[in-house]
Amino acid sequence: MNIFRKLAHVAIVGGALALVVGCGSDGGRTSSGPADDPGTPDDVASAMTAPKGDECKRLTASEVTEVIGPNDGGQHDFAIGGCVWTATSGAKDGLVEAITATVLSKAEYEGVAEVGEPVTGSADGTTYNPIHGELWFPCRSGDFCGIKVKISDPDKRKDVATRLGKVLQGRV
Template structure:
């Protein structure tokens, strides 16, 4: 049941984006002029691009590279929102390493986050889930910030998540 709760927001967003891209707008069959610029597929792509820029600026290139090495520079994370940086060096011990940073509303957070256990060394109220390498903490007017560390060394995940969580906390 928890998996379904996690996938529902992703499915809704993916469906909405697919609909916008599939339908687009050419001004309509009754239009005698150029297409209206509101609500087009290009607008949706621009909105995603603008959001990606802000999302992927939450961590610097050097902060991410220090953890996972050369990476893709960050892409919109369709699973959690925010940004995910993926290592470009290939699999390490069978795992393609990645770092995710996101800020979610309380409702989004409750729908997707692996909450875990209380943890010290980061923001007040922070929790860490060992299985998924996720650190979550309250931030910015009731929102929740999250860092997910998907690296091959499980002994370093929590330390990296805590360190990057402090960085994220200082930027939101």
């Protein structure tokens, strides 16, 4: 691994720790499922105005619950940054379902993204990697946005990633 890649990983972990320590937790609610949490206009407004580094507010509880069902409400993702929502209903076909949303600088993106093939019908420069269920696209003044869809139905991953990518793109 070259020195720049190591530095990128150190920067990501250091930034993640700074976010966790600096932001803390508000002890807010978590998603309990579609019947309990239909999503409110306040959820959408909060998602649309989430500042950089607050990716757990970039998707609403109902948007995530619609895909993976009841979940943990979103936690900071120390692997690639951003936020990961993990299903609380247990494994489906041996896989615990999850959605990850992140916004990275170009350097961070180049160090961690599993870049795939170009995607048509999305923002210029959008790529999708079916092996990892990752959709990446340029966003917000040189940054890169990513959606990772880890669901048990591989035939739906790209559609879900593209749909959530468009939601994320409209909110950054």
